[in-house]
Amino acid sequence: MLRVSNLTKYYKKTLAVDSLSFDVRDGEIVGLLGPNGAGKTTVLRCVTGIVQPTDGVIEVEGVNLSTNEEDAKRRIAFVPEVPTPYEMLTVYEHLRFIAMAYQTMDSFEERAETLMHRFDLYDKRGDLVLSLSKGMKQKLAIACAFVHDAHVVLLDEPLIGIDPRGVHELKEMITSAKQEGKSILISTHMLDTAERLCDRIIILRKGAIVAEGNLAELHERARMGTDASLEDVFLTLTEESPTNLLAPQ
């Protein structure tokens, strides 16, 4: 389980995230939506310890990230937006390095082989990463996230640039991770994917939550009928209107 309480982040004097609180329960997929600059990537970077929160508490399976960082990070997997992997490692070495970093070498060979097969990387396992296409690099980043047995999976725009087969495999992996009781947080602009994949959706605007809940709850919050799509709900809720800046229900 991932719990974020009163997360606030300032970049110098710019407020990027404003007292954000949410949790992602075990066996739940939560979608993080919002227009550009809403603070989605900052939230994920705070949760992964790349960026230091100005205020607030982040707990990963009850472990506080600020006081017990290494232990908390061991429980997190992260797929960055537009990943830049180590170009001078081979695909296999890259996966091995990540497994070593997370100290999960026990079943590494087996896991790595399965992942490389699933994401069409097996034939390229001895190739340098610099020879991979953009889409293949994205697939490698996803494979790196799943090569260690993390309980909280964070994905920042994971579907961009990968082929339909890769998208299918990723969706399968996300669903099976959910069935294994993992907590999954996906930041995305692909509303149809979020609609189909996520149990709950959090909509951010200017670093604050404007709405949170399942699709039915979002419809209600946007005062729209159940036939309205997530796109309609999203556009309504993220409109520049003072009423949309009210605290979430």
Added chain:
Amino acid sequence: MKPLIYLEIRQIINSIKYATRSPKRLIPLLLMGAWICSWLIQGTAFVSGDIKPRHTDLGLIQHLPVETIEAIIFIVLSIGSMMVMYNAFSSGTMVFSLAHIDFLFPTPVSRRHVLLLQLFKDYIKYGFYVTFLFLVIGAPMYSGLGVALFPWGLLSITAVTALLLTVVNLSHTIYIVFTFGFERLRQAGILIKIALGIGPVTAVGFGIYQYIQTGSSYASILWATNSPVVSFVFAPARWCATLLLAPLLGVTAEEWFHFVCLWLLAGASFALLMSRRENIYEPSLGISTRFALRRQRMRFGDFAGARVDALKEKGTRHLGGLDIPPFGAGATALLWKSLVVRYRVSRSQVALMLIVPVLVIFVIKHTIADQITDMLPYAPAVLLYVVWLLSLTAPTEMRNELKQANILKSMPIAAWKVMLAQTVNSVIYLTAGVLVFSGAMWWIIPETRGPVLLSCIIGAPFLGFANISLTAIPGVLYPQNRDVAQNYISGLLSFFLVSLAVIPSVVLGVLCLIFFRTSYYTAALIISAANIAVGAAGVTISGLIFRRYDPTGD
């Protein structure tokens, strides 16, 4: 630490394999290695006394008193150290790769281990730079003075390295603590900045006071650098400056003590940096991303892109200065766009174009002009060389332009007109450069005023047109500035073609002026007509290539 060591070792092994498996990558690497080795061998040969410098007379340096040399070194070291630390209050120097940000920072690998490895790599790099520079510059200099560089040279190298490590460690600490730390620490940072500023302020004060008293600028500078406050604030730089002269003066017990102090400072600053609990990842994010982007741009020779990045970093929304109002339609509008973009991207170059010619002519006037009075009326012929030199930059411009080939190809403008617009754009900037240069000649050296200068002014733009239209061809033929091989071939071809383009002008010039004894103006007109024909041919050829150019292919 184990994963980090695995990462570094695998990357080194793979880099070596990658470089050695392709001649295209191996040859530049070998050339670079040979260049570095030649310097190192030369340095060690000077040290061992196997070779002597060609010029044993070191000119001014030989006649400078030791305290002046020491003062110069001290000024360089203290100003350098201070600037690095001042900059650290606003911008960091701890650069990680983008892969580290994406794949290492989120892992549970200890931040201290990441920092330790990064510092270790940096220290090795700095140690190498110091040794290399010392051998390249110090070895021939000391050899010329008849002084053995070693064993005391080793002390100098290690002393400079210790100072460098101290400054680097402190600058990292300052950036982490005062830029990303708590508000009260930021305020403490302001106090440190003020304390650092006391040194130079008192130095200037002492200097001015001494100048008023003695009227000697030399004595004032020495006084300023030796003043007690400056000596205290920049004590490590002072010790280091003295130790750098160890091969010349030997080492006293006090200097040995200073040497130990320098290393103690390096150790203490390292301990201070490692003791900080702030997150080092966030402060390094911005600078690492910028650095990675800049390195990529430079590797591909994309200077326009680098300039655009710099403008983005500054948050520039508008550029003041010259405003070129929109004009024309079709290819003429394209010309306007190219003129505006080029001006905005390379404003500093445009400014330099105005200043450098004036400075060069001024220096010539006050140095060698008196010795070459007979040649001065013919000096404007140097403008043709300027044209030749400036023409060599045209392919880079063309290749930058072709990055927008998708847009250019979809425009309802004939290919040759696109090429003509691009060529004329470069010719306009070239002509402006020539006009400034010739204007400076006219103004500063009156002897150059005459028919040669006027003929060159008339002929230069047309010669530029011929040169640029031909040098643009390799730019269109090899447009990928991301490909090292294409860069090399394009450069080589440009050099060949620009040299070829000058031939008609030289032949016609000789015929007109020597055989037919026409006036300079007539010769300029005939040569210009020929250059228009050459330029038109060049534009036609590059237009034909551009018509077949596939912007989607590599």
